[in-house]
Amino acid sequence: MSRANVSAEQLKLFIERIETLEEEKRGLADDIKGVFAEAKSNGYDVKTMRTIIKLRRMDRNDRAEQEALLETYMSALGLEV
Amino acid sequence: MSRANVSAEQLKLFIERIETLEEEKRGLADDIKGVFAEAKSNGYDVKTMRTIIKLRRMDRNDRAEQEALLETYMSALGLEV
Amino acid sequence: MSRANVSAEQLKLFIERIETLEEEKRGLADDIKGVFAEAKSNGYDVKTMRTIIKLRRMDRNDRAEQEALLETYMSALGLEV
Amino acid sequence: MSRANVSAEQLKLFIERIETLEEEKRGLADDIKGVFAEAKSNGYDVKTMRTIIKLRRMDRNDRAEQEALLETYMSALGLEV
């Protein structure tokens, strides 16, 4: 088999792997929607839930960001991190 | 246990389920990036790969429609297609 | 002149207006680069400057976001904003 | 006035100049969005307009190169171009 064909085969495998992963990703997005729907049918306010989840995610991110900022400052001051 | 506590507990479970699913979704996004990186290190052009994946996902008719519209506009502007 | 030609002319004008604005936008981006370069040649640390600018922008955005969050809470509680 | 104060003042000026330029840049971005909105309300397809602007900005050679690469990959995968 020629080198070109080997390459084509390899390219095809890469693309199929990505397409599979994307499919799974879409599946998870649907699952998430499903849980929200279930919560709603149990009387919970979806908008408020989203706010809570967003805030919890922000807390984590902010914490990570603070660390990064600190490192930048330390570097700027010529200190070891 | 009071009704309020039951509700709070249930709400917590819903939110944790969603956060877990979102975490998995992020994991898959990372996996996808990893495959692209691997393909790149094997000499493939990532941008072109993305184009191909996009085209394959697109419905054949939608694609033809979009191209027709583009040609119409290009002609209207006196540009080469 | 036919209606098609009028449309083509109008389309052309829209596109040219956008292209002009984008050109100006690129010019401003260059100006910004220039100021950073000037500051650097005066001995300032560019990375630290970027951090400061980012923080100042974040402060403003966070303030706006806090307001938005408050509104969400108020709505969730059935209160008037 | 001490040297440190001069430096601080100078740094402040640099930062303010950059913030002003960034503000203007954001203003232009808004203007562009406005023109797209106007075009849309006149019945034009925004997505296609974006494609045209992109193509016009692209160098003719680069464009031909990319298309050739896409065709190569598509053929390798046994897909129709």
Next chain:
DNA sequence: ACGTTTGCGCTTTAGC
């Protein structure tokens, strides 16, 4: 000069 990494802007998606 090149490759990696970060930040910005666009595109797409989800909800109203």
Next chain:
DNA sequence: GCTAAAGCGCAAACGT
């Protein structure tokens, strides 16, 4: 169908 948010892609910027 439109508006708002999130995720993704690209391009510039930094370090090697």
